[in-house]
Amino acid sequence: MAKAKITTIVTLCPVCDMRIHITERPRRFDIVSCPECEAIFEIVGLSPIELQWADDSIFKDEDFDANNEKQYAW
Numbered sequence: 001m002a003k004a005k006i007t008t009i010v011t012l013c014p015v016c017d018m019r020i021h022i023t024e025r026p027r028r029f030d031i032v033s034c035p036e037c038e039a040i041f042e043i044v045g046l047s048p049i050e051l052q053w054a055d056d057s058i059f060k061d062e063d064f065d066a067n068n069e070k071q072y073a074w
């Protein structure tokens with residue numbers, strides 16, 4: 001019986017420096033959240049693990065839509 005070795009990847013939260021443990025095999029564009037400050041990040045790099053604000057792109061999209069709407073209304 002072969003035991004599958006579970007590797008835990010630890011990366012630091014860019015916001016509060018809390019250690020974020022990633023136990024599953026991470027893939028690009030996976031979403032991880034910080035247990036301390038509950039910030040949500042997207043994995044953009046795998047070796048080493050690179051995190052990017054997941055909220056950021058959402059806000060940008062909303063901003064873009066809002067601008068479009070304003071132009072229409074005007």
Ligand SMILES: [Zn+2]
Binds near residue numbers: 016
């Ligand atoms: Zn954090």
